[in-house]
Amino acid sequence: MNKSLLKTPYFMINESKLIENLEKAKHLKEISGVKLVLALKCFSTWGVFDIIKPYLDGSTSSGPFEVKLGHETFGGETHAYSVGYTEDDVREVADICDKMIFNSQSQLAAYRHIVEGKASLGLRLNPGVSYAGQDLANPARKYSRLGVQADHIDTSVFESIDGVMFHMNCENKDVDAFIALLDAISEQFGEHLNKLDWVSMGGGVFFTWPGYDIAKLGATLKAFSDKHGVQMYLEPGEAIITKTTDLVVTVVDIVENDKKTAIVNSATEAHRLDTLIYDEPASILEANPEGEHEYVIGSCSCLAGDQFCVANFDEPLKVGQQLHIMDSAGYTMVKLNWFNGLKMPSIYCERSSGNIEKLNEFGYEDFKRSLSQWSVS
Ligand SMILES: Cc1ncc(COP(=O)(O)O)c(C=O)c1O
Structure with missing residues (x-):
């Protein structure tokens, strides 16, 4: 053609440029043990997933059809998250996802029985701190509905879930700013995280940006994982397909x-x-x-x-x-x-x-x- x-x-998607980003992702995984799941909300042109799949661990989603698409076309681990599930959504998704992450304790309580025994159970927490240039994209904005605020958590929940997801970055190109957020999370939630199998730090970490200190990010993620005894995840979208x-x-x-x-x-x-x-x-x-x-x-x-x-x-x-x-x-x-x-x-x-x-x-x-x-x- x-x-x-x-x-x-x-x-026009350029394969060579995509592979440049993916090689950086691969390197980050190798030095840190972090698992990376592609955020389909950012990019879900599945026609190029065969290029991306060998480098990442799976996909994550923000709605029922994305879960299905990830399961069908990406494979690996399929994470399912939604700000608001209906019961029908949960029933459809539970059979095809590996991890089901609820946005609130009320949704978790209402639907956990449908998921138990099928997928690993997670809850999104809102640490109340973030790195985001615009209020519209700031998960910690005033009255945010995204995740459970620290002072609203019924801490007994940590006995009966497997993992948690935080998402608080948007195009964060500053590794030290990300480390400061991780430290804040470790301090605020650390004793609870110790009881879990996995922790996802969401997306928005721009580790493919030219000059980004991947070694420092990798060492920090590894230290967090060792400290709390958890498998770490990131959910990159933009970092994978940028430029x-x-x-x-x-x-x-x-x-x-x-x-x-x-x-x-x-x-x-x-x-x-x-x-x-x-x-x-x-x-x-x-x-x-x-x-x-x-x-x-x-x-x-x-x-x-x-x-x-x-x-x-x-x-x-x-x-x-x-x-x-x-x-x-x-x-x-x-x-x-x-x-x-x-x-x-x-x-x-x-x-x-x-x-x-x-x-x-x-x-x-x-x-x-x-x-x-x-x-x-
Ligand atoms: C929960 C969650 N995970 C991952 C992402 C992907 O973020 P990015 O494309 O900035 O890496 C987003 C973006 O809004 C998100 O809300």
Whole structure:
């Protein structure tokens, strides 16, 4: 398949870049004994799981279908967590997961009988401390519903569960900040953790970031594991797929209203939602901050403020030109939607060999079916 003939918009996952991240994950496992389960909420394009599987221990989920997908397509250990299960969810999930993690003591009490004997039982705890840039993504934010607060724990629960999960980091690139959180947890919950088999520290630890001190992280995780006699887990999402994937789009028009806007055949609201939700501008491969030609990279949706970023270029942009919107895998492909009836990006993988493989493509029928399958009689 020739890249220049592919129709935009499309995602291109780069196998070599993915393997670079996975090698770091493998190294972390080797030096620390930590087990790593891929957070499917961040990335669940199962067409590339055969590349990821040899490096990680399994998958973790945030809803019933993710559990099923992890079980079917990833294998290894399947962790099931949800902020709120229905009884039907628990019954469906209990048979196919290895660990079932409840978000509250009330859900644990209501459903433990369904899980016992089938999967290892866990509870999410909220340590009340966190590392997160934005309040929206901060599990320790005021009135947080995520996990049991320390002063609400009925400590007898530790006699009848196997493990606990903490998730309190978001894109934490600072190993010392993570170590400070671990120390706080050890101090606050240590005597209870000693009774357990496993402890998961959740996701958000950005150990694949350039310059991250993996050796220090590994030594700290190992020390925590030895101190409390537990198997440690991390649940990386973003760390695994960071910088692996471009969203490739085409400039379809250039308009001017004090500033020049290059309109592309994609939209943040439909294809890169977190750009909008977190107000974090995208980066464009072809841009050069020193370039003298400035453009708003505008979406083709109807939402007035829907834009990817403002970027500078060495040469004026032209209609028909392709742009690569970088780092577009995490919390992106899992959030695609059909707003405005825009064409959904296809998904490709560029193998280390240079071959391009198609993983998905979408058409009008997919759009139509997502809206109704039957009409009123
Ligand atoms: C419980 C849990 N585990 C893992 C993750 C994955 O986090 P990340 O993709 O930042 O590594 C998240 C993200 O929200 C989470 O809530």
